[in-house]
Amino acid sequence: MNKDEIVIAAAMNGQIRIHAARTTQLVEAARIAHNCMPTSAAALGRTLTVTAIMASDLKNSDEKIVAMINGHGPSGTILAQANGNGDVRGFIGDPGLYFAREDGHLDVARAVGTDGNLTVTRDMGLRKTFSGVSALQTGEIGDDFAYYFAISEQTPSIVGVGVLVDTDLHIKAAGGLICQLMPNASEEAIQKAEQAAAIMRPVSSLIDEGLDLPDVIRLYFPDAEVLDTRDVRWHCGCSREHFFNSLATLKESDLEEMIADGSGAEIRCQYCNSLYHYDTEDLKQILEMRRVVHR
Numbered sequence: 001m002n003k004d005e006i007v008i009a010a011a012m013n014g015q016i017r018i019h020a021a022r023t024t025q026l027v028e029a030a031r032i033a034h035n036c037m038p039t040s041a042a043a044l045g046r047t048l049t050v051t052a053i054m055a056s057d058l059k060n061s062d063e064k065i066v067a068m069i070n071g072h073g074p075s076g077t078i079l080a081q082a083n084g085n086g087d088v089r090g091f092i093g094d095p096g097l098y099f100a101r102e103d104g105h106l107d108v109a110r111a112v113g114t115d116g117n118l119t120v121t122r123d124m125g126l127r128k129t130f131s132g133v134s135a136l137q138t139g140e141i142g143d144d145f146a147y148y149f150a151i152s153e154q155t156p157s158i159v160g161v162g163v164l165v166d167t168d169l170h171i172k173a174a175g176g177l178i179c180q181l182m183p184n185a186s187e188e189a190i191q192k193a194e195q196a197a198a199i200m201r202p203v204s205s206l207i208d209e210g211l212d213l214p215d216v217i218r219l220y221f222p223d224a225e226v227l228d229t230r231d232v233r234w235h236c237g238c239s240r241e242h243f244f245n246s247l248a249t250l251k252e253s254d255l256e257e258m259i260a261d262g263s264g265a266e267i268r269c270q271y272c273n274s275l276y277h278y279d280t281e282d283l284k285q286i287l288e289m290r291r292v293v294h295r
């Protein structure tokens with residue numbers, strides 16, 4: 001299987017910027033971590049993919065993009081986070097959804113809903129963050145990000161994103177294609193982008209057929225030049241130590257109660273669903289740490 005990656009390209013002398021992503025393994029890892037049924041896997045996978053693409057323009061791992069979708073549908077909140085290192089993680093409120101449309105396609109809009117917003121936060125490190133919010137349009141996620149780019153970032157964009165789920169629930173193919181008009185775009189470039197949008201096939205199908213990302217891009221923009229290729233992967237980065245430190249922020253009385261109870265503490269990471277167990281000895285150590293700090 002081809003490895004996950006993001007290719008960044010430019011067409012029409014830099015007037016159109018294109019990102020193409022293959023995220024099959026990333027979305028499969030997310031599906032396994034959260035035990036997702038197909039429609040939840042597709043909704044989460046699409047959000048992870050676009051967020052990963054946005055983060056591929058960042059320079060280092062201190063810089064992050066967080067996208068949060070809440071359309072008040074049965075899926076609940078979908079959150080994706082990606083950093084400049086290509087690490088991507090996220091979750092969906094209800095991973096157990098399986099809605100299909102009459103044509104057999106997964107009904108992502110029914111899971112997500114349309115009564116709400118897409119919020120994107122760009123965390124540039126050193127406490128500099130920028131947030132933008134736009135109203136959800138269709139709940140299909142690709143359209144919702146396209147609207148966000150147009151409204152909140154003043155960048156006209158075509159967003160194609162898709163996840164193909166196999167009959168055995170595995171992710172067969174996942175990917176995205178984002179084409180954006182640069183501020184200097186000529187009428188000719190705008191027309192070229194519109195033509196591309198009109199003939200665009202689902203990017204997940206192209207990836208499933210085994211097309212390389214530069215070939216996917218050149219289907220629509222034959223003159224495109226590849227500028228950069230970035231690795232991307234499912235990676236949470238949480239650890240036993242991380243949650244050990246967060247237990248240390250509990251009230252002393254709560255810690256004392258947990259120690260007296262004797263059954264230890266369990267913490268589940270919201271992003272990757274990993275379960276961490278701390279026994280009574282660990283809790284005593286945390287309480288001692290707290291007392292030292294507050295003495």
Ligand SMILES: [Zn+2]
Nearest residue numbers: 236238269272
């Ligand atoms: Zn985690």
